[in-house]
Amino acid sequence: MKVSNKHVEQEMGKNSSAVRAKLINRTSKCEEVARRGQVALAQEVVQTVDLPHPIYIDSADGPYLNDLDGNRYIDLTGGFGPNVLGNKPEAVEKALASQIKKGWHYGIPGDGQADLAELIKESSPAVDEVMFCNSGSEATMFAFRAARAFTGKRVVALFDGSYHGIHDYALVRADLKSERSNPSSITLGAGIPEEVSRDLMLMLPYRDKNAYDLIRKYKDDLALVVIEPVQSSNPRLDNQDFLNGLRDVCTECEVLLMFDEVITGFRIEYGGCQEYYNINPDLITYGKAVGGGLPIGVVAGSKRVMNTFSGAEDTPAIFAGGTFSGNPLTMAAGFGALEYLKENKDEIYPYLHSQGNRIAKEINEFCRSSNIPVQMMNAGSMLHLIFGGETIDSSRDIDHSQYKLEKEFYLHLLGHNVIVPGIHLAFISFAHKPEVIDEVIEAFKRTFEDLREDGHI
Numbered sequence: 001m002k003v004s005n006k007h008v009e010q011e012m013g014k015n016s017s018a019v020r021a022k023l024i025n026r027t028s029k030c031e032e033v034a035r036r037g038q039v040a041l042a043q044e045v046v047q048t049v050d051l052p053h054p055i056y057i058d059s060a061d062g063p064y065l066n067d068l069d070g071n072r073y074i075d076l077t078g079g080f081g082p083n084v085l086g087n088k089p090e091a092v093e094k095a096l097a098s099q100i101k102k103g104w105h106y107g108i109p110g111d112g113q114a115d116l117a118e119l120i121k122e123s124s125p126a127v128d129e130v131m132f133c134n135s136g137s138e139a140t141m142f143a144f145r146a147a148r149a150f151t152g153k154r155v156v157a158l159f160d161g162s163y164h165g166i167h168d169y170a171l172v173r174a175d176l177k178s179e180r181s182n183p184s185s186i187t188l189g190a191g192i193p194e195e196v197s198r199d200l201m202l203m204l205p206y207r208d209k210n211a212y213d214l215i216r217k218y219k220d221d222l223a224l225v226v227i228e229p230v231q232s233s234n235p236r237l238d239n240q241d242f243l244n245g246l247r248d249v250c251t252e253c254e255v256l257l258m259f260d261e262v263i264t265g266f267r268i269e270y271g272g273c274q275e276y277y278n279i280n281p282d283l284i285t286y287g288k289a290v291g292g293g294l295p296i297g298v299v300a301g302s303k304r305v306m307n308t309f310s311g312a313e314d315t316p317a318i319f320a321g322g323t324f325s326g327n328p329l330t331m332a333a334g335f336g337a338l339e340y341l342k343e344n345k346d347e348i349y350p351y352l353h354s355q356g357n358r359i360a361k362e363i364n365e366f367c368r369s370s371n372i373p374v375q376m377m378n379a380g381s382m383l384h385l386i387f388g389g390e391t392i393d394s395s396r397d398i399d400h401s402q403y404k405l406e407k408e409f410y411l412h413l414l415g416h417n418v419i420v421p422g423i424h425l426a427f428i429s430f431a432h433k434p435e436v437i438d439e440v441i442e443a444f445k446r447t448f449e450d451l452r453e454d455g456h457i
């Protein structure tokens with residue numbers, strides 16, 4: 001695959017041309033895999049950056065990823081969130097090795113489900129019971145169904161700027177042309193009937209008290225209000241008042257409240273955002289970290305709502321299941337990870353907050369003093385670099401017109417051996433020790449300098 005460096009240089013500048021040449025020259029095995037994938041794969045899951053070919057990973061350890069060509073990078077993908085302990089942590093590796101000796105899929109469960117369920121239950125007073133599935137998307141799908149069954153109502157409310165997975169009821173977005181405080185919703189991508197967004201979902205404004213009035217207005221049809229207590233599109237922790245008000249209004253209106261903690265669970269604190277904000281939702285979804293790096297989804301919550309899974313106490317029963325749900329290997333990995341997190345939580349969570357805050361502070365100071373209109377938002381170990389200098393109250397304030405520059409930024413960052421994935425959401429882990437964080441900060445600064453020299457910022 002050839003790019004004309006001369007062309008790139010004229011278009012983008014010297015540094016942009018140089019980083020492309022460097023990355024392409026050192027990734028010939030990755031290029032070969034990209035070529036094979038173009039023939040056999042309908043879609044590759046999230047690409048890192050346009051090289052023009054993506055890179056492919058051969059192995060991972062601690063804070064590092066190694067590509068097929070032997071290049072080593074500092075990993076800020078966090079496996080898209082699960083790897084709170086970094087890559088291949090010993091606690092999980094041991095748990096997996098011991099389970100593999102005994103087999104990894106029986107259909108009929110072993111004792112792993114009960115073990116992991118007990119740990120999750122213990123982590124939050126809002127959790128009486130849990131059920132396992134295979135992804136965060138499955139978890140939100142089951143949770144919406146459970147809420148509809150429990151309340152006998154049809155509508156589920158989501159917030160502008162949220163992400164809840166890939167099923168039809170989750171792929172509903174605020175129409176950016178609609179009023180900020182009273183957003184309307186549209187479906188994302190083809191293949192989802194418009195009735196889903198029009199009749200069955202309600203879009204609410206995030207961190208905006210008009211959401212409370214909308215809940216009051218539609219309460220008779222509203223089964224469930226779903227919120228990421230910290231949105232990955234604009235991670236921040238100053239949501240206490242908004243969430244307190246939301247809890248109160250849902251109780252007042254007899255509408256169920258769900259925290260989608262697929263990313264934040266066991267990452268923001270051991271007890272997730274429930275612990276950080278001291279709020280008990282009626283339903284919670286988990287995923288990512290709970291599986292220790294293996295595929296998992298979890299629906300959890302109060303006994304009265306979770307009864308929908310069993311039909312106990314004359315509660316209307318929903319259909320749920322799945323060939324791999326609660327499989328022994330995932331249960332073992334999840335138990336290994338959570339047990340380690342629990343035993344070391346007093347060290348792990350303060351560390352993740354302090355290092356996440358340090359990255360944000362140093363990069364924001366650098367951008368301010370260099371007059372670069374970019375800001376780093378973070379909620380502990382979850383970081384999102386926002387291109388644009390405006391105050392961000394919600395995702396509505398993010399300037400999406402800068403996407404091309406953002407992609408260029410991450411390409412240069414890769415050239416400095418730091419990977420942020422294509423979703424542009426970055427995670428650090430407990431394996432990212434202070435000296436690795438120093439390197440990350442330095443790479444970000446050098447990347448800004450590259451772009452400045454090329455005249456992009």
Ligand SMILES: Cc1ncc(COP(=O)(O)O)c(C=O)c1O
Binds near residue numbers: 135137166
């Ligand atoms: C808050 C939230 N909910 C649900 C999901 C879907 O999880 P999965 O990708 O495991 O299906 C995600 C994925 O990123 C998420 O961030």
